[in-house]
Amino acid sequence: MTGFQQLYYTSCEHGLSGSSGFQFNAVSEQVSAETRHRVESLAGYEPPRSLVESDAPEQLARCPVNLCHTPGRDGGDTTLCVRYAGRDSARRFGNYFAHALYTEGEFTPDSGGLLPIELWDSPVWAARVADTTEIPELTAPLSRGPLTPRSTQAFLRAHPHADQLPALLSAVFTALAEDGSVVVIDDTTDRIAHWFAAVSYLLPPPLARTLSFATYLLRPARSRLHLIGTVPEAHPVFGPDDEESYTVFDFSAGRFPEVVPTHHLIRLLTRIGVGSVRSVWSWTAEYTHGRERTPGDWHPPVAAATAAGGIDLTDADVRAVLDWLPGAAHLGPRRAAVAADIHHKHRDLDDDQLATLSAAAEAGGDTALHQELEGKLHQSRIRAYMTCVPGAPGPVPLTRPAERERATALWQRLLGEAANSRQRVRLLLWAVGAGLTPPPELLAAQSLELAHALLGTSGAGTGLREETGRLARVLPEFRAGLATAVHEVLSERGGQEQLFSQFPAMLLGEGDLGGRPRLLEHYWRAQAEREPARTVDLLFRILEVRDQSSPDAELLRGLWRQPSPAWTHREATEIARRLPVDGPVDEAVGEWFDRAVKQEVDGERALRDCLVLCDTLVAPGRYSRLRPVTRECVDVTLRLDAALREATEATELARAFRIPQIDAWSAPRALKRHRLLPVLLRLPADPARLRTEIGQFGFSLADGYLRAVQRAATTSGRVDEVLLSHVTGTIAVDTERAAPAQAHLEIVQTLRVHIAQHWRSEDLDRLARALRPYDTRLADRYQECAENRLGRVKKWGRKLTQRRPPDDPRPEAR
Structure with missing residues (x-):
């Protein structure tokens, strides 16, 4: 039983001090000097100035009463009731009477459950001095005030x-x-x-x-x-x-602080009210762990107790409880009860909050509540994912058979809520991701129905395309349904040849179309459009499925649609090599080879590919399949190519290119444009033929040839025999027989002048000898230039030999 030591402190004639004045009038036997000192420090009293001279009882009753309480930091509580007494025994104003109680414990349920403030105006307080200096201790419970x-x-x-x-x-x-x-x-x-x-x-x-x-x-x-x-x-x-x-x-x-931050706990407590809060505090004791200090510490257990008592919580209160629950292991089974209180009264919780309650129910051993919450959580998550709610989490594998079974049943119910193809795609993705086990026939039927719906979709958005592609990768049943849907569309409606180039049929692979030759052919046609580099290989795969040796015109046009229905040189070469040598070939193949051979040749690389094609086509068994006009083009092309490789003299080679087909076909034109001129300059020229036949080169070839000769003659340091032969025929041109253009005559004249001014004497001498059979006067002029240049060199040499060496001792000649 808790005991309360008593102390009276006032100004009196008889007390512990042995003299009159402020002193302890009486105390309990066990009161320590420390307690007396504490009470003395707290007992001081000053009345308001207007009440200092109060003397009559009604005046003293108006004076403020001080109920003071201090909990001991090292144990023990001190409570005093101090009243103004007016005059002391010497008739002086300023006296007061303090009755103090001290307990070694504290105001706990053991002391009657009262709070120190409940001693206000309690009958326990004395107001008169004692006749003796010793007063007894009081025992709990103390008498309450009003x-x-x-x-x-x-x-x-x-x-x-x-x-x-x-x-x-x-x-x-x-x-x-x-x-x-x-x-x-x-x-x-x-x-x-x-x-x-x-x-x-x-x-x-x-x-x-x-x-x-x-x-x-x-x-x-x-x-x-x-x-x-x-x-x-x-x-x-x-x-x-x-x-x-x-x-x-x-x-x-009516003056108060402008701003006082108010925690949600304060709002909750004041909403509960002073009249009801004691019951809540008795409930709260079952939810605390004893280390609560701040409002944030107290808020969750108070809110949890309040919910258990049937009092409504605000959103802030619910959030506090949900944030606290995962770490409230001290609650034990009560954890599940808290989750039940929140769940049954707050039905608008989000998924994270439901997950918290579910975990609390499981930790608290409430299996039924845990399963109910998990079902609600699964339903919320699936619906959010299905309806593309931003930030909605994706499926996670369910490892427990019971959970999978419940989730599968829920998934089947939600199939009826899907409003469009994308929601159905996402439901199927959820089933795969969560590891659900729907009946195979249901999964197959849903996949086929979805495939039919998607084939009629136009303008599918990026999200649907990406998700359908993912579904095709992870769900074989969907791919099978898509293949069946495509087959049915192709069988029922014509003009659907490009179906495999459209969403979502393009998601199918060859493995999905096995045993369906027609589907495979359409699939390969679509693949050829997406991957042109594979077209030839896909052609022969289609022929194999058809059991044919040669393509017809329709198949060729179907495979080579863009940018124009034609083969490249390389494609034609590969096709020529892969077609059977002795089997029948559709006449369309000859037409396509003709277009391939005659197509424009742009650049050296294309020319090489064209020559390879022509060389391939002249092989036995292939040549006979060509059209006559194609054979002629191939023959001319190969003949000109051979002339370029085998010619020994320039004008002879130039004469080989003077044929009408040069202008008619691209390959001969390309040989003339890209290869003729360099070969001409590498071969020696017959000046006698060159000076009379250069005019027959044609303007373009003659122009390029003359400028190339001029460039070589004006930049090359060494004049070899090949260059000398070309220069000789060029500057000795027969203007009457060759009739060169005026621009070409100007090149010739410029070249003549440059040679006369810049060539070495020995090269001029060689040129003069080469020119003499064709133009004596021009040969004499270059001979003279050679001698004059040689004479200047000799004179310069004599001057050098006449110079005195630097160490010659003879006096300098004047």
């Missing part, structure tokens, strides 16, 4: 500033955490005590027992208690330095 939760609730309902209670409670929470002080000003200390009672009831009981307070102090700024009361007559003053340490609520004047 303050109760009901009376405090009635006080709040009548007070005009009751709406300040949340701010006041928040300020007290802060004061407890930061060792600050809250000052309450009201007209009477009885009203102040009611405010203190409201706060004490709403505080968590462990925190309420640590609250220090005084219902009246004349100078609040001199105290560091948590709650300090005073009356307007005291005219309390707080300096600028006190603003951070003291939060003032002046209920008398």
